[in-house]
Amino acid sequence: MPAYPGRKNAEGVFRSDCRHCDRPIISWDKKAWHLAEGFNLLSVYQGMEKPFLYLIDTRNDFVVARFPIDHLETEPEVEAYMEQIKADNGVNDPESSLALRDSRKRKFRRTPLKPKQPGIEAFAVPAGPPEPLDGAAPADPRDCDKLTGLPGRGTFEAVFEAECRNAREHGLPLVIAFVDPDRMDKLNRAQGLDHGDKLITLIADELASLPGCHRHLSRNRGLEFVLLLRNADADVVAKALDQIRRTVADRKEFAVEGEGPGIACGLAQIAVDGDPRLALRAADVALHRAKAEGGNRVVKGVMEAPE
Incomplete structure (x- = not known):
């Protein structure tokens, strides 16, 4: 950041001193400033052939870190990586001045991602051809929730085993998560079943738009939803679910007796070499704990050692 207005030299370059480190800096437009010595990082970026994400401090337009993404093959993978970087660096904190940028969206970047290749992004549902994890069709057409259009528990079981x-x-x-709306009985009694259905649909839409993950979303028993997320970390998923929880809680049209809507969430990491049913139980226990503690919260389950 310049300590004083830049002085333009004969070559059309503005020169000043940095207000923070007192080192000489230069600019071509008095907007973006660079150290007068060493490399012009912007020029280095312009000459690069690989796409990347970069973390920037918006207070002084300073690049904090770069994250190459040429090893990622699909946009959902890039989105997942972006959400992980944001979570690790507190980008979504209201007081944070950090922002994450995509080099491909800058004027100097036109490098596309590699085309999606078939492989581990697909799974086989026993009753049909391979389907992508996102939006899996029900193995049985009758196994479909009429309100949300989501597949039911039967389809989840098939997806769970295959994944x-x-x-x-x-x-x-993998991460398994159960989500249950809070205080639905009160809402249905106070505002009617139609209003309760609108809240269920809202929650389904929010969960279906969970950013950055390859997911399968189904209706579980009762009012519950069940999520299976591939190539995910439980801590990152917990933060994303907590953001959804806050979004739902802000919908005051569903408030009853001065208390807004909420969701209780229980989740667990599925060990690659362990018994996945232990994670299923851990997530279910975490959900019951979240509801027992008053609901409207996200609880991470603890894996129990097999007997």
């Missing part, structure tokens, strides 16, 4: 085999084969981490 656990896939995870063991390829070493991909």
Whole structure:
């Protein structure tokens, strides 16, 4: 950041001193400034052939870190990586001045991602051809929730078994999560079943738009939703679910007796080389704990050692 207005030299370059480190800096437009000595990082970026994400401090337009993404093959993988970087660096904190940028969206970047290749992004549902994890069609057409259009528990069981085999084969981490709306009885009594259905649909839409993960979303028993997330970390998923929880809680049209809507979430990491049913139980226990503690919270389950 310049300590004083830059002085333009005969070559059309503005020169000043940095207000923070007192080192000489230069600019071509008095907007972006660079150290007068050493490399012009912007020029280095312009000459690069590989796409990357970069973390920037918006207070002084300073690049904090770079993250190459040429090893990622699909946009969902890039989105997942972006969410992980944001979570690790507190980008979504209201007081944070950090922002994450995509070099491909800058004027000097036109490098596309590699085309999606078939492989571990697919799984086989026993009753049909391979389907992508996102938006899996029900194995049985009757196994479909009429309100949300989501597949039911039967389809989840088929997906769960196939994905656990896939995870063991390829070493991909999985996360299982249960989500249950809070205080639905009060809402239905106070505002009617139609209003309750609108809240269920809202929650389904929010969960279906969970950013950055390859997911399968189904209706579980009762009012519950169940999520299976591929190549995910439980801590990152917990933060994303907590953001959804806050979004739902802000919908005051569903408030009853001055208390807003909420969701209780329980989740667990599925060990690649362990019993996936232990994670299923851990997530279920975490959900019951979240509800027992008053609901409207996200609880991470603890894996129990087999007897």
